[in-house]
Amino acid sequence: MSLKSPIVIVDDDADDRGLIKDAFLENNSDNNFVMLENGDQLIEFLKSLTDSEFPSLILLDLNMPGKDGREALEEIKKDVRLHQIPIIVFSTSSLDKDRIFSYQLGANCFLTKPSSYQEMIYQTDAIVKLWGSSNTTLLLQK
Numbered sequence: 001m002s003l004k005s006p007i008v009i010v011d012d013d014a015d016d017r018g019l020i021k022d023a024f025l026e027n028n029s030d031n032n033f034v035m036l037e038n039g040d041q042l043i044e045f046l047k048s049l050t051d052s053e054f055p056s057l058i059l060l061d062l063n064m065p066g067k068d069g070r071e072a073l074e075e076i077k078k079d080v081r082l083h084q085i086p087i088i089v090f091s092t093s094s095l096d097k098d099r100i101f102s103y104q105l106g107a108n109c110f111l112t113k114p115s116s117y118q119e120m121i122y123q124t125d126a127i128v129k130l131w132g133s134s135n136t137t138l139l140l141q142k
Contacts, residue, residue, distance in 0.1 A: 009021060
């Protein structure tokens with residue numbers, strides 16, 4: 001199973017972006033990806049798209065230079081055009097305050113980055129299975 005539109009991976013660490021993409025590709029080789037370094041690039045990218053070009057999903061790190069993940073999440077979820085795009089906060093943080101705040105800002109899911117590559121493969125596979133299902137899409141459109 002794959003998501004029809006690209007998956008956007010937003011992380012200031014190039015190695016992390018590559019590992020996340022590689023983990024997705026282990027099980028879902030036909031997904032497309034957009035790799036961005038911070039919230040500023042994400043907002044600029046999203047605003048350049050038409051509604052039909054929106055990504056299937058955004059994986060968003062919290063701690064980045066410039067506009068961080070919290071600021072980008074808040075801006076996206078307050079934007080009438082963009083708020084329906086599913087956002088998974090994908091961070092090294094496992095702090096309850098970060099999890100709670102992310103959900104308060106409108107995150108659809110909060111995941112702590114796993115410590116092993118094999119766990120990352122399992123996690124990304126589960127992400128595609130959950131967010132690639134037609135039931136999830138229908139729920140988001142209501």
